[in-house]
Amino acid sequence: MSSLTSPATPLTDSQQGIVLRGVTKRFGTHVAVREVDLDIARGEFFTMLGPSGSGKTTLLRLIAGFEVPDAGTISLRGVDVTGKPPYQRGVNTVFQDYALFPHFTVAENVAYGLRVRRVPRIQRNDRVQAALEMVRMTEFAQRKPAQLSGGQRQRVALARAIVNEPEVLLLDEPLGALDLKLRQEMQVELKRIQRQIGITFIYVTHDQEEALTMSDRLAVFRDGQIEQIGPPTEVYERPATEFVASFVGTSNVIVTPAGRAVLRPEKIELTQGPPSPGHVGAEGRVVDVAYLGMVTRFTVELDDGRSITAVRQNRSVGGEKDSLLPTSEVTVSWDLADAFPLATTSGAESQPG
Amino acid sequence: MRLSRFTRGGLALFATFVVFFLIAPLLVIVLFAFDASNVQTFPIHHWTTSWFSVAWHDPAVRGALWLSLKAGVLATAIALVLGMLVAFGIHRFRFFGRDTVSLLLVLPIALPGIVTGLALQSAFNLAGIPFSLYTIVIGHATFCIVVVFNNVIARLRRTSMSLLEASADLGASPVQTFRLVTMPMLSTAIIAGALLAFALSFDEVIVTTFTAGAQNTLPLWIFGAIRLGQQLPEVNAVVVGVLVLTLAPIAYAARISSGESVGKSAGSGT
Secondary structure, three states: OOOHHHHHHHHOOOOOOOOOEEEEEOOEEEEEEEEEEEEEEEHHHEEEOOOOOOOHHHHHHHHHOOOOOEEEEEEEEOOOOOOOOOOHOOOOOOOOOOOOOOOOOHHHHHHHHHHHHHOOOHHHHHHHHHHHHOOOHHHHHOOOOOHHHHHHHHHHHHHHHHHOOOOEEEEOEEEEEEEHHHHHHHHHHHHHHHHHOOOOOEEEOOOHHHHHHHEEEEEEOOOOOOEEOOHHHHHHHHHHHHHHHHHHHEEEEEEEEEEEEEEEHHHHHEEEOOOOOOOEEEEEEEEEEEEOOOOEEEEEEEEOOEEEEEEEEEEOOOHHHHHOOOOOOEEEEEEEOOOOOOOOOOOOOEEEE | OOHHHHHHHHHHHHHHHHHHHHHHHHHHHHHHHOOOOOOOOOOOOOOOHHHHHHHHHHHHHHHHHHHHHHHHHHHHHHHHHHHHHHHHHHOOOOOOOHHHHHHHHHHHHHOOOHHHHHHHHHHHHEEEEEOOHHHHHHHHHHHHHHHHHHHHHHHHHHHHHHHHHHHHHHOOOOHHHHHHHHHHHHHHHHHHHHHHHHHHHHOOOOOHHOOOOOOHHHHEEEEEHHOOOOOOHHHHHHHHHHHHHHHHHHHHHHHHHHHOOOOOOOOOOO
């Protein structure tokens, strides 16, 4: 396990993928991205997570070259690309709306980048073929985008980007328009492709589960700044701020002798007798029970008026839900080691649940 | 919505009547164009195609047709260049007075032709420009620009911005993007706009009356011939010719701008 919060650790030249220093972007008086420093290593699957308006998409567009920063520098493998237009950067983008050219076939769409860069036709055909094979769309090569389903368009958009062998692939909420089942399939697929071609993926999403599942590291954005950056386990288990704690997963903020701390619902034990040895806890009353399939979520109102959310795995058929009904008196307890102390920031009161 | 059989029957009957009243006068002209008699009466006793031959060999008709074709082609060409440029400008940039420019541009089609015509005539007189083919062309271009502009900007608005970004992202220079993405996306809108512009110009009477001076375009010749009343069968033949020449491009324009998927953003959603 790495350190608590990973500051931008200097990378050696061979590792260096993308380096952002002091990047700021304003739209009128609104500051979309505020002095962001960021180092992304080559071959990394890096996710930018945050609510809408947090600046993650703007930062992606700055890296792509669709926007020019008001301050700061962006370099790619040690080369400053800050002022370069998109067509002079070694990055490719998978757009949220896929942006496939409707007047071209699938094959022509995928060949587009090679065609405008004047790659010889024979080589072009081979690479298009390979890219279509990678996304399993070979049989659709002669279709027009209008004749494809959402998931198929998504694959074509991916093939159209990776066929150019970019150093970095930027993905702007690429699975946002797909239904849950397809989205999960594509998550696996994206990871496979990333491992296979070994290039850097920068992935923008507002879906925290997606971010936790796929990323090597992720950055949580808030108001144009990075709130926390680190591997998924670290961000989840050791949120740096209340904002991260509440945005990534569900969390309870409790007060311990050492100060405020984050307690994840799955680490809380609900008993109707005394708590397990070594646990600290409080008495309360169940006010809400929500059956979520894999788990059941309980909202407990403690005697001192605070509210705590806890989940339990549903190990036996139907048993869990019946065991604790609303108004049941319960003991809420946890291991003090599982309550992760928050840095003392003047963050607003977070909303448990 | 479900309609009762009676309502549906009534609607069908009404629609048939509307179409009949729109089409019937045209049919009358087409029929009389094949009537051998000089005096137009039903029923037609002798059929002939000779009026077409008469019209075709009439130097006045030929001159008028030629002038109309020249004016239509030139006005359309001007409208294409200017209309597309304005559409790009208005679509792409935000500038002071953008909405005003938009409105002023479509004004000629909203204004009564007689106002546009009179205004142009006064302006030409004031500037000391003699009436010629070019004054007709300028007059026609004022409203031809509008159709091209409307068609092109509608297509631009339906075209997702991210297509252009995707093109740049994939390594295309702005010129390549224009050639490979923008133009193909717009092509049918441009063709439809041009055909409509030509059709508008080809049968325009009012503005032309004020800007033609002593020359006759085909519609002006028809107008004059009807008033003289000497060559009605020949006029009918000419009108049938005009009908075909204007209907064909309009029908084609309607077909290419409706039955195609090019303009729609194929990227979004499922």
